[in-house]
Every structure is written in C-alpha cells, then in structure tokens.
Amino acid sequence: MAWGAGSYTRRVPDLLLWPRRDEDVPALVDLLFRQQPETQYPFRWPPDRSPEDFLRRPTEREAWVAELEGLVVGHVAIQVVADDDELGTVWAAAHGVPVAALRCISVLFADRRLARRGIGSALLERATQRVLDGDGAPVLDVVAEHRAARNLYLGRGWVEVGRSRPAWLPATAEPVYLMILPRAAPLAARPT
Numbered sequence: 373m374a375w376g377a378g379s380y381t382r383r384v385p386d387l388l389l390w391p392r393r394d395e396d397v398p399a400l401v402d403l404l405f406r407q408q409p410e411t412q413y414p415f416r417w418p419p420d421r422s423p424e425d426f427l428r429r430p431t432e433r434e435a436w437v438a439e440l441e442g443l444v445v446g447h448v449a450i451q452v453v454a455d456d457d458e459l460g461t462v463w464a465a466a467h468g469v470p471v472a473a474l475r476c477i478s479v480l481f482a483d484r485r486l487a488r489r490g491i492g493s494a495l496l497e498r499a500t501q502r503v504l505d506g507d508g509a510p511v512l513d514v515v516a517e518h519r520a521a522r523n524l525y526l527g528r529g530w531v532e533v534g535r536s537r538p539a540w541l542p543a544t545a546e547p548v549y550l551m552i553l554p555r556a557a558p559l560a561a562r563p564t
Contacts, residue, residue: 446482466533475508516546
C-alpha cells in the first residue's frame, strides 16, 4: 500500500530526499553534533564508535538524507536485524514473522532549528514505505527518555511490544521501548 495522497505526513515545500552519498556524511556528522544536546540522540554521547560509523552501519540496507533550501536537515536508515539479536526475537514474535523479515528504522534525526516542519515525519514515511514495499516488517526502538519521539511513533500507528535494557543503556535509565508498525493497519487512515 502506498502512502501517497492521504498520507499522514505534512508536506514540506522544497524538501528533497535522496539516498545518502559519501559526500553527505560530513554535513550529517555536523548535524548530529548540533542536534544532540537538545534531543539527547544518540543517547550515548559521544557514541561508542565514530560518528561516521554511527551513521553508516554494517547492517544498513538503505539510508536517506533530507535537504531543505540547500542545507542537509535530516537522515534516516533501514537496518537488517541479525538472527541472534535479542530485540529481534521480541519484534519477530509481535509481527508473527521470522527475524529475517524485520527491517529496523534507525538513525533518524532532523535539524532542531527546523522543528515542526515535518522533516522527521517525511524521513520516517520514506523509510517505512520502503520497508513495506519490500514486504518487510517495520520495527524500531526508542529510548524512554525520548518521549517526543515515542509520541511521534505512537501517533503514526506504531505499537509498543516490549521493553529492553541493551548493554549500552546506563543502569539509571528507563528501558528502551520496542515498537512495531503492524503491517495490516490502513496507513492512509492514520492521523496527522
């Protein structure tokens, strides 16, 4: 099912989305550093790997960049989920599919100076539609302290299916929410 007309994303005039290129990485690293103090994403800061490796992961299938008025303003990626991934077991059971069918939407961030312009929603929509077009089962995780992100996902039809405490999460933090987007839900009917 295509998200096209009737989709929940507010259209951002002049917002361009394209597959991430190597030449986009420096601007994305800069954006990641600029937005982190306000969003706390990534939660572990500095990340446990280089910012470039945080963006480009071995499990990545696809990634997109958002540009507005000549500036790089956001990013999203789709990752495969390893068979031995502890989160994958929970997601697969909730979707009723094998772990190999899961596609994790990740590394989603947008320029906070342009908040509420629909950039994050457009990136989420692009990645989610690609997962669904490929017969994948969309999943993601979100840190409990990232309440605005969690509310965005819930408002877009995602469902919490479990919680986890990954090794990188500090003991003082609440568990991470594991979420799926049920594939049978009518996407075009979701609220804005």
